[in-house]
Amino acid sequence: MPELKSPLRKRVAYLTSQYPKVSHSFIRREILALERLGWEVHRFALRGWDAELPDVDDRTELERTAYVLNKGVLSIAWAVVATMFAAPGGFWRSFTMAVALMRRSDRPFFLHAIYLAEACWLARELARLQLSHLHTHFGTNPTDVALLVNCLTGISYSFTVHGPEEFDRIIGINLQTKVERAKFVVAISSFGRGQLMRLIHPSGWNKIKVVHCGVDERFLISSVLANAANKLVCVGRLCEQKGQALLVSAAARLAGRGANFELVLVGDGENRPIIEQLIRDHQLQGKVRITGWADGEAVRREILDARAFVLPSFAEGLAVVLMEAMALGRPVLTTYIAGNPELVVHEENGWLFPAGSEDELADAMHRCLNAPVSVLQAMGERGARAVAEQHNVQTEAGKLSALFAHALEA
Template structure:
């Protein structure tokens, strides 16, 4: 089975989970070609991301001549297909985003289509339902292979109408939702008539990479926050919470790993609340460094306002560290009082109280939370299970004959594999 993964920007420091997903499929015998519309303009800090970047074929980024040649060839050899793509691009543009944007998507789709044909790609899978899914849809309408996409939220749900989500759902072979909440949003925005092609496949971890370091010692009171510094993740609330905790708990530190557009706002909040001795910004770190920081901490905090289902929560729980986070999107499907604390977004008082509970908890309580969290990740977020589900969906998508419901696709693929084994 030869498939392509298509991303808007890849790799980034926040797309480690996609790299792991691709690597798991490859380990299971699926040939995966990596395509992205553009490279990330910042330096990558993880060596595995750096290595993976060399395997990505970029549609843009110094490729003007290649795009022009692909367009001329398509106009000469497949003018009717190009007209179909042009008509669909105009239809998507009317929904929102404008003609220029969708003309660019059409040009990218023409170039991608040529690359897919050369490589013998049987199916394209995109992550997120925005730019990359639009390019995959246009390539499909011009005679390209079937496609699918994984929806995460939350931003893509805010622009669903303008992005033509219903059209993408209608033409997709299947759609992956990363949580029950995400599936509900897809049904609400795209229409319940597509329910049979939407499968919940939760993001996964290779648990062998996340070996628990044992419960934290009573004196260990570092709390880490990992993620892009941005308004959606709410890190600007942490200095106020740290100031409220001062003097009510033993000495502690809040360490923020990551960087982004909210850095200046967070630095100003640290100065305003006088907590430079309690809150520090560590910048981006490699995956091994992040794992080590979480394993060496008492807990992880992520006070988000808007999320899909943050991978770093899975990582902390897999390392048997409790988490403090918010009742946003798919997070309550993972986190409860058994493995941490979950509070309303934006409630500094509740956030402060939850952090106080964790900072005052005895090692036995923390250890019990950690065991519960790891067991939950093992049960619902094992990367091997995700790979098996995706492999089944992909096999059903490329198999000849009518499409089957997404929930039945893995079973169909397993039956086909068993039949092949029986004949061998």
């Protein structure tokens, strides 16, 4: 009589650098969707226990997350010593890998020593919880830790690559080594998958999968209704790669043409002083305003109150906020970069323009502000359908669930 296989234990660990985080709510949605599929997800983060969180859902996640770096130096040091004596072979493999990573890294040696110590603590915790697979988001330091845990214990790992930071630092973060050693790797767009395929031999391409980020259910509406207001909204961290400084300059061009509009920048970040100065320099105080950080519901209201959404990014993976705006029936204006054209079709559900072109951005904003409501309505409907088809969080979590199941069975 053939031996019956035991049922799969649907248990997995997640590791991130900081969790929860205002700009990374897509990770929370992914975890909760996996739990609805029956997975037991253990959350770990290196830091973030003292973060200010405007979103109540993030505050709930805070209580469910174990933080490595708040355990104290003695606890982590004890994990290192205990690992050295209990598993000397694994420790030596992990130490050797840490040195190899350090030699090619753009980060100093002592940080790799910290990653090794974190891996020792996390490996013991995963063993205590009898977890055999670890997933991380972003190919940076959390995946360093996951790779070292793999060397220590043989626990398999996978990770999701978002970009653009990982692709800017392929050598500095040892991305090729991480991809080669991973059980599987997730890209959030076909563009991202293509960038990862460049790094490894074609025989390994099959383990690089596309799983899209999912949209929060509160952004999925049953019917789309265009907004004739002259307001445009941009949501995102105020930083160089999102291009808000260029957006303000383009708004000044529109104002110079006598256009009647309001531009709202939702978010905060290191470039806020620069952007505020540009607003003053162009005398746009009556037309452009910055709200600061906002929770999910406030972001939703700002998008619904706008005619369209604009994101002039210079570098991107595939911004979740584009999906959210389209799900709410708003046409989007964004750049011909990375995964954006996989979702945004020019003059079908929005407008695409070359990154860095102030003239083209201003022209796209002008066309949007002068488009008839019927055009906005049709664009909004097509955009909402595209998001529902490509970025349903439960559908995408199902893809990830199958990958985890395969990893655990193996």
